[in-house]
Amino acid sequence: MDILEVFKKFPKQEDCISYLEQVRWGGTPRCPYCHSDNSTSLSAEQRHHCNNCNTSYSVTVKTIFHQTHLPLQKWFLAVSLILNAKKGIAARQLARDLDVHRNTAWRISMKVREAMGQKEHRELLTGMVEMDETWIGARKPRHEFPGDKHPRGLGTSKTPVVGMVEREDGGQVYAKVAKKQDLNAKKTRALVRDRIDTGEAVLVTDENSIYLLMRDVLPHKMVNHKVWYVAGDAHTNTIESFWSLLKRGIVGQFHKVSLRHLPRYVDEFCYRYNHRRHADLFGLTIARGLGVA
Secondary structure (H helix, E strand, C coil), X not given: CCHHHHHHHCCCHHHHHHHHHHHHHCCCCCCCCCCCCCEEEECCCCEEEECCCCXXXXXXXXXXXXXXXXXXXXXXXXXXXXXXXXXXXXXXXXXXXXXXXXXXXXXXXXXXXXXCCCCCXXXXXXXXXXXXXXXXXXXXXXXXXXXCCCCCHHHCCCEEEEEEEECCCCCCEEXXXXXXXXXXXXXXXXXXXXXXXXXXXXXXXXXXXXXXXHHHCCCEEECCCCCCCCECCECCHHHHHHHHHHHHHHXXXXXXXXXXXXXXXXXXXXXXXXXXXXXXXXXXXXXXXXXXX
């Protein structure tokens, strides 16, 4: 759903609330505190009174919209803008688009990313699965290092992100922020067992030593990037393509992301990638924000 559709479908606050109530309750209000459906509608305020626990509530209680003072239409516009921005949208840009303060825009963005989280992650990856790691963060000035080259990998001050993606058309991606001490063969093998169906997949990686134990878990193909980038069906181009999207978003849109919040930004890019063909991504995101999907 684009912003024009949002304006047409939700011109008033009442329309937004009615939509949220239909998505969350399906027409029968249920108290978010005691979960009773014995309620009386307070139509003038579009709130409800629970006759069981004697509490009044609205559809936004215990959701990403809880205690907001902004019109819900602006929330819906923010969801649309974030979903349609392939490389993400910065808080300052979102603030200009919504005519709100940058701190308000940042809070909205983080709440929407909360709905995009990978906490309850999906089915195991299958088929041809590519796995790789990348490093996020700023490079130190060249004059701080002796010689002509910057250190790479574990020698940098950047933060590692490990990812894996199904190569098939419409395949899913999984990525997570890692700790440097976890970049070893044992921990990587455990991650593969946790996220890949080892009986129904073939793993493709580069020549990094952290993948040396993979043959003990599942069929494993390796491509040596010092010699070639593609050898038959052995390549990591798909996961590299995802890394390019992630890095262009962080460098070109957000410019700087703290380590504390980096996992949510990674979740955002995974969410957009995994649902790129969803028929109603806006509706799915709203449902997740309400805690019903």
